[in-house]
Amino acid sequence: MTLRRLLSITLEDAACMYAPDKVVTHWDLATTDSLSEARKAMKAQFFPVGLLLIQTTQDKDLESLHSFLDGHQGSQWVGVFTPDLIQNPRCRAMIAQHLFDFHTWPIDPHRLNHTLGHAFGYADLVDQPHITLGSPREMDLVGQSPAIAHLRTQIRKVAKANAPVLIWGESGSGKELTALAIHQHSTRAKAPFIAVNCGAIPAGLIQSELFGYERGAFTGAAKEKKGLIEAAAKGTLFLDEVGDLPLELQANLLRFLQEGTINRVGASTPIQVDARVIAASHIHLQSAVVAGNFREDLLYRLNVLPLSVPALRERKEDLPLLSQHFFKLFEHDKNPRITGFSHRALQAIKSYDWPGNVRELINRIRRALVMAEGRLITPEDLGLNLSTPLRNGEALEEARIRAERDAINVCLQGSGSNVTRAARDLGVSRMTLYRLMEKHGINA
Ligand SMILES: Nc1ncnc2c1ncn2[C@@H]1O[C@H](COP(=O)(O)OP(=O)(O)O)[C@@H](O)[C@H]1O
C-alpha cells in the first residue's frame, strides 16, 4: 500500500490565496514554493500525488513546469489555476498532457480533497504492476534520459513555429513519433496528420498519390482525386524517407514549399494548400546531395528546423522504462503466467546495442511475450543469449562491434540466409541490414 504522501508546489504569488495545509486534510503533506525545491523533495522520496497551486504564470514558467512534469510522470498531478489561465492554449495543453485533474480559484476545499483522494486511489492502482488501466498510449515518447528530455524540449519549441522540420535518426528510433508529437503540440493539432512513406510508394504512383489528379488526367482517372498533400490541409504532412522521393517530384515539392500551391496531375490551375511539412530521413541528405540524388535547394528549404532523434544505444538508461512500457502495451498477447522480466533479461537488454532501435526492442519483447515458457522473460526468450564476456584485453567498443556481428550472424543462420527474415528478426530494415553486413564483411 502506497503512503498518502502529497507534495504541494505553490508558484509565484498563489501563496497569498491559500496555505495548502489549511485546505488539504488527512495527508502527509510536504510544501514547496519553487520547482527546484520540488525537484529536491521528489528526489528524496516518492510522492504518489502532487498539487500545483498557480495564480499567474508567464510562458517561460509554463515551459519550466512542462519539463518538470515530463520528468515526474510517475506521480498523479492536480492543478489549481486562475480561470483566465485556463484559457491560455499552452496551459490547456499542459493540463491535457500531464494532469490527473484541475480546479480553478477560488478553491472549494471539499471538492479539492475529493479530487486528491481520487488521484491517490488512481496512483495506488497504477502502482500495482498486475493491474492495467486500459492500454498505455503508444503515441507518447517514453523515456526520462537527458537525450529524450532534450528532444521533448525541442519538439515543444518547433511545434510553435510553422516552418518545415527535418528529422534525422536511425531506423526505428522514433522519427515518426517525434513528427506526430510536433503536430500534437502545434496549433494544427485538431487538423489531420498525414504520414507518407516516400520509399514505400511505387515511383509511378507517387505523384498522383501526393498531388492528386483531375478527371481524365490519364486512362482510368474517371473521377478527380485529392492527393495526400490536400488531405493534410490545415494540418501536417509527414514525409518519411524523403530522400527516396524521385528527382522530378522533388521539384514539385520544392514549389509547394516555396509558393504553398500544388498542381494536381492534369490540372492547369494551381491550388493553394496550407499544410506544414515535416520530413524525415535515416540517411544524411547532405551526402545524397553530393551524390546527385537530392536537390540542394530542397534540402535548404526542408532543413529550416533540424531535429535529430538519438539512437537507443545513446540513451540506455531508458531501456528498463521502455521495456516495461512495451510489456504493458502488448500484454494482451501474452501468456497470463508471465509476470515480468528476469534480472538476467534486464541485464541482457542493457548490454545489447539495439541496432534496430526502439522498433527492434518492440519486436523482441512481443516475441518473448508469446514464446516465453517460464514466469519471467529470459534473455533466451528475447534472443539475447549471445554471451559476450570481454575477451582478454578487449576494449568495450570491440566487444560491442563483436556483439553486433554475432547477432547478425545468428539471425542470418536462423533464417537460412534470408536477409528479409533476418532483418525482421533484428528489427531493422533490409537496407540497414545490408549496410551492417557490409560494415562487418558478412555475405548472406
Ligand atoms: N520513445 C519512445 N517511446 C515509446 N515508443 C516509441 C519511442 N520511440 C519509438 N517508439 C515506437 O517504436 C516504433 C518505431 O518508431 P518510429 O517513430 O516509427 O521510428 P522511425 O520513424 O524512426 O523508423 C513505433 O512503434 C513507435 O511507436
Ligand SMILES: [Mg+2]
Ligand atoms: Mg519511420
